[in-house]
Amino acid sequence: MAEDITHDQLEDHTPPSMHSAILATTPSGVVIEVAGSAGYCWGVERAIDLAVEASANKSRPTFTLGELIHNKLTVDRLEREHDIHVVQAAEEAPEGSALVVRAHGVPPQVREVARQRNLDLVDGTCPLVDIIHRRARELRAEGWTVCILGQRTHPEVIGILGSIDGEGFVLEKPEDVAALPPLKRVGVVLQSTLIAEKAAKIIAELVPRCRQIKHFNTICHVTTERQTEAKDLAHRSDVMLIVGSPHSSNTLKLEQVCRMEGCESHRIENVGDIDLAWFRGRKRVGIHGGASTPRETLDEIVRYLCDRLTEPEAAPV
Ligand code: SF4
Numbered sequence: 001m002a003e004d005i006t007h008d009q010l011e012d013h014t015p016p017s018m019h020s021a022i023l024a025t026t027p028s029g030v031v032i033e034v035a036g037s038a039g040y041c042w043g044v045e046r047a048i049d050l051a052v053e054a055s056a057n058k059s060r061p062t063f064t065l066g067e068l069i070h071n072k073l074t075v076d077r078l079e080r081e082h083d084i085h086v087v088q089a090a091e092e093a094p095e096g097s098a099l100v101v102r103a104h105g106v107p108p109q110v111r112e113v114a115r116q117r118n119l120d121l122v123d124g125t126c127p128l129v130d131i132i133h134r135r136a137r138e139l140r141a142e143g144w145t146v147c148i149l150g151q152r153t154h155p156e157v158i159g160i161l162g163s164i165d166g167e168g169f170v171l172e173k174p175e176d177v178a179a180l181p182p183l184k185r186v187g188v189v190l191q192s193t194l195i196a197e198k199a200a201k202i203i204a205e206l207v208p209r210c211r212q213i214k215h216f217n218t219i220c221h222v223t224t225e226r227q228t229e230a231k232d233l234a235h236r237s238d239v240m241l242i243v244g245s246p247h248s249s250n251t252l253k254l255e256q257v258c259r260m261e262g263c264e265s266h267r268i269e270n271v272g273d274i275d276l277a278w279f280r281g282r283k284r285v286g287i288h289g290g291a292s293t294p295r296e297t298l299d300e301i302v303r304y305l306c307d308r309l310t311e312p313e314a315a316p317v
Helices: 006-012 041-056 072-083 107-115 128-140 155-163 175-180 194-208 221-235 247-261 295-308
Strands: 022-025 031-034 062-064 082-086 098-101 121-122 145-149 168-169 186-191 212-213 238-244 264-268 283-291
Touching: 022 295, 031 295, 041 062, 041 082, 041 098, 041 121, 041 128, 072 168, 107 121, 107 155, 128 145, 128 155, 128 186, 145 155, 145 194, 155 168, 155 283, 168 175, 175 194, 194 212, 212 295, 221 238, 221 247, 221 283, 238 247, 238 295, 247 264, 247 283, 283 295
Parallel strands: 031 283, 062 082, 062 098, 098 121, 145 168, 145 186, 186 212, 238 264, 238 283
Antiparallel strands: 022 031
């Protein structure tokens, strides 16, 4: 039964999104390494497949609620090749059309609007995000005060809070704990892309303020794998490129992880954002990408660097 699926069981059924790491050497001798876990994550790939499948039914138009993923290249391709358009609210989709929900999920209120408007709701919510909704509802039903650790304005967190009718608290940082009212029993769930160390710091602040804590680690295993690989790659690189949108939470977390490792890191969306001065005197460049960044964008960056970094540089003094 769906209700019994746990995070661990789901991990057993979700491929880890691993490719082979790419190693290339530029004519100037700079070694470029692309993380094996880069590329679309399983949840994003699933949402794209569902949208494309829905668009095959030409008897009604297909829309996505917000851009399906944080990647312009893919959003443009979906529009061009599959006639999939974007609306910003369920109310904007014409009655009877198909409306695809992103992997981040939505609050139940959006499903209700879709039902009232007779929309064919195609649920691209990542099953791992579904589990967070379910955990939050369970905690509330058992009488715990629900705290969601994550970014207040992120669609995933808005969806989780909506799943408990807004009856919970969102904590972004340890300092937020001080503003909470007195609490006895606190149930905690985490945004899927949270950095584990950050979650631990917030929970450490919560512990002395309540009698009991029940905590579900709902950080997605794909996120964990990516952050671990980014950290390792940053450790052996002179400079890191993190490829993804400034709105992509998991992309920003990858950048943070690399900076925490002490590696100079630049977030870029595509080759147009690259400054060749970053590579002056550098020997190893690491590249990782957010869960919405297609492998083709990373391949293009590798080709660009191999074409441009042609002159051997003097080693830094
Ligand atoms: S990062 Fe994890 S939770 Fe988010 S869509 Fe991908 S697999 Fe799902």
